[in-house]
Amino acid sequence: MSHSSIVEKAADATARATPVSVARRVRGLSDRAIAWLFIAPAITLLLAINIFPLLWAVYLSFTNYRANRPNAPVQGVGLGNYQRVLNDPDIWLAMQTTAHFVFWTIVLQTVIGFTLAYLIDRKFRGHAFWTTIILIPMMLSPAVVGNFWRFLYEPQIGLFAYAVSLISGIPTSEIQMLGNVTLAPWAIIIVDTWMWTPYVMLICLAGLRSIPDYIYEAAEVDRASPWRQFWSITVPMALPFIMLAVLFRGIENFKMFDMVTLLTGGGPGSVTEVASITLKRAAFESWATGRASAFAIILFVAVFGLANIYVKALNKVKQR
Amino acid sequence: MSAANSAHSVVEPSLSSKRIAGTIVVLYALITLIPLVWIFLTSIKSPPDSISYPPKIVFTPSLEGYCNLFTTRTRQTPDYIASLPAPVGACDEVTRKRNMVIAGPSNFLPRFVNSLVIAFGSTFLAVFLGTLAAYGFSRFKVPLADDLLFFILSTRMMPPIAVAIPIYLMYRELGLSDTALGMILLYTAVNVSLAVWLLKGFIDEIPREYEEAAMIDGYTRLQAFRKVVLPQATTGIAATAIFCLIFAWNEYAFAALLTSGEAQTAPPFIPTIIGEGGQDWPAVAAGTTIFLIPILVFTILLRKQLLRGITFGAVRK
Numbered sequence: 001m002s003h004s005s006i007v008e009k010a011a012d013a014t015a016r017a018t019p020v021s022v023a024r025r026v027r028g029l030s031d032r033a034i035a036w037l038f039i040a041p042a043i044t045l046l047l048a049i050n051i052f053p054l055l056w057a058v059y060l061s062f063t064n065y066r067a068n069r070p071n072a073p074v075q076g077v078g079l080g081n082y083q084r085v086l087n088d089p090d091i092w093l094a095m096q097t098t099a100h101f102v103f104w105t106i107v108l109q110t111v112i113g114f115t116l117a118y119l120i121d122r123k124f125r126g127h128a129f130w131t132t133i134i135l136i137p138m139m140l141s142p143a144v145v146g147n148f149w150r151f152l153y154e155p156q157i158g159l160f161a162y163a164v165s166l167i168s169g170i171p172t173s174e175i176q177m178l179g180n181v182t183l184a185p186w187a188i189i190i191v192d193t194w195m196w197t198p199y200v201m202l203i204c205l206a207g208l209r210s211i212p213d214y215i216y217e218a219a220e221v222d223r224a225s226p227w228r229q230f231w232s233i234t235v236p237m238a239l240p241f242i243m244l245a246v247l248f249r250g251i252e253n254f255k256m257f258d259m260v261t262l263l264t265g266g267g268p269g270s271v272t273e274v275a276s277i278t279l280k281r282a283a284f285e286s287w288a289t290g291r292a293s294a295f296a297i298i299l300f301v302a303v304f305g306l307a308n309i310y311v312k313a314l315n316k317v318k319q320r
Numbered sequence: 321m322s323a324a325n326s327a328h329s330v331v332e333p334s335l336s337s338k339r340i341a342g343t344i345v346v347l348y349a350l351i352t353l354i355p356l357v358w359i360f361l362t363s364i365k366s367p368p369d370s371i372s373y374p375p376k377i378v379f380t381p382s383l384e385g386y387c388n389l390f391t392t393r394t395r396q397t398p399d400y401i402a403s404l405p406a407p408v409g410a411c412d413e414v415t416r417k418r419n420m421v422i423a424g425p426s427n428f429l430p431r432f433v434n435s436l437v438i439a440f441g442s443t444f445l446a447v448f449l450g451t452l453a454a455y456g457f458s459r460f461k462v463p464l465a466d467d468l469l470f471f472i473l474s475t476r477m478m479p480p481i482a483v484a485i486p487i488y489l490m491y492r493e494l495g496l497s498d499t500a501l502g503m504i505l506l507y508t509a510v511n512v513s514l515a516v517w518l519l520k521g522f523i524d525e526i527p528r529e530y531e532e533a534a535m536i537d538g539y540t541r542l543q544a545f546r547k548v549v550l551p552q553a554t555t556g557i558a559a560t561a562i563f564c565l566i567f568a569w570n571e572y573a574f575a576a577l578l579t580s581g582e583a584q585t586a587p588p589f590i591p592t593i594i595g596e597g598g599q600d601w602p603a604v605a606a607g608t609t610i611f612l613i614p615i616l617v618f619t620i621l622l623r624k625q626l627l628r629g630i631t632f633g634a635v636r637k
Contacts, residue, residue: 031460034541038456042449042512049509050475053486122333124342132623133349139619143572144608147591148359151601157371159358202627206635255479258572279481296482303477
């Protein structure tokens, strides 16, 4: 007993006398071992659940495999699936639908979100409380809340149609938000904007708050008008934040699936069929696993490529 | 005008501009709350009230939506219902008024429990793995650290359906289809990227000197991690955990494609609640209300950390 404690004391004394880096190596695991021991589990999980399936999908994309016929012989088809996907007019239509959706949601959310952030930054009384209230929609499940919007959009009994007809005088039976070919894409854009404007607002608010007061003070000394201050100080300095918000929203909405599935399921016809829904139909309804995999890979490369270009642009803006 | 403004402070907005800004923001907040208020109001309406035209704002509250949410019912003849003993509880009574009797519990409760198990299970794992990895990235020179961190983030960019195709096949081979374990592993993988990025930010903020002092006092690296770093990182770990929990709780695409019965969570279940002759909106609203309440609480708890969470730690206040 006492013997071991003497050894311990000796070890401690030695450890204290040796430089820290040596002491670390003497006692227990080396830093390098700990670093890998700590990082490896997370990386392993990602390799198993994300990367391995992705590689599998790459392999499948070159075959005619069908998941509903697991025992059928699998044949390589070379680039056939990619050729078919890229020549499929339906897929190009879905990409256009997605682009339309991404474009308008980003425009609306950025304009409304930035305006709100600017107003909140006036620091009126109770602004912190109302900011929290505004943030609520973005935390909720897009699927569960999107599903309820179906009820709000009902032409006869829905609150949305009722409110619109009250304001505009159009009879409620004509406000078929989900059944009308022109209105359905906007029905989805409205729900997405309702949900995610707070997200853009919150990031813009951080941008506005990052601008130091002395810049405005200096501008005031130089007698710059409020309009001039807004365009040459506020906007450029908040720009990296706005771009970050656009990046995140762009990626998220490019992947959009749940809200559209529950609101319209891609209909009426296929006017709201965004890329993820086409992909889901190919993979889990037509069971054309090989072709769906090819489409999935193309989508992934597209998001990844766009995000990379965008991040580079973002870094340039930041450096200015 | 500008002279009057700049008399006290140039950066402090004038009183009238504050008032206008406040009015617009409050108006916006109230309008965006309407759908949520409507969900709650619909949940306490009777089915006829819920589908009346024009939509009813004043009505007699009813528990029928909640009763229908938790039960399945069968239609019976009035004679049969009259022959039954007196109703037990409010739900029994409400159901019999519609010429129906309660046949048994609905699937809502088991689906809700699935949501709880899967959300908490995956959150625990993701935060555990994420804390270790974040500490590793924060404190040690890991070769290719930037590439690894970008790789971790990039796994988040994939469309869920694209990931679901091979996962569906893999889980079918491994017998993980429609199991809670399968869903926990999948959500852990998705959340671990968020956890690593967020926690690395939080741990970066803890001064290294604390651990170094502890190690000079005889702590090993692991002891210093456990007894010095972890207690300092509690707030960050809690915030990260809530973000992971919210993701797993809200997730729909994977759940809808990879679960069908046993392991189905609440989000794919709630839209399928139907009554006689279509969607039973009060029951759907009741399910939605119960499902949203935990998130409301968490949002309020998290309000100071929200910005960090939603930007993967890219923006801090």
